[in-house]
Amino acid sequence: MKKYILISILLIQVSFLHSQTLKKEDIMGSWKVSRIIFHPEISAALNENKKTAIKKLEQEFTGLTYLFNTDNTFNFISPLKNSDLFQELGKVKNKQWKITDGKRIDVFEQKNNGLILVMELRTWENKTYFIMEELPFMLEVSKLETGQ
Secondary structure (H helix, E strand, C coil): CHHHHHHHHHHHHHHHHHHCCCCHHHHCEEEEEEEEEECHHHHHHCCHHHHHHHHHHHHHHCCCEEEECCCCEEEEECCCCCCHHHHHHCCCCCEEEEEECCCEEEEEECCCCEEEEEEEEEEECCEEEEEECCCCEEEEEEECCCCC
8 A cells, every 4th residue: 555655646746847847838928027026034124225125126027028939039028118127127138048957947148148037937826926046036927818
């Protein structure tokens, strides 16, 4: 009986790992940011000035749309054209994207293969998130239907 339970657990784990592997089709399209989420410990530790900066970040990220095109170009659409974030994201505009190790999305400059942005796509409780390597928060996103 222990063997059957062990085999069942192993099969479930293997199928879970397999289902976590990203494919190009999973990523292609437009992804809109609905909110940013900070870890509660980070939020609690912030002083008032930093909380104000975070509110500004929330306003700038919310409504941002990431575009993963079929030709592997990466782009974005921001509702705030004059924001600091818009200027910063200019570095990733019209760059290339690829899936690395079946679980991470790399945005890079093709000329020198310089890595610009690394993110993971994760799903928990029917919500999808982009987790970026260098940011202390994650972005809750939803994939837009074609034509939106």
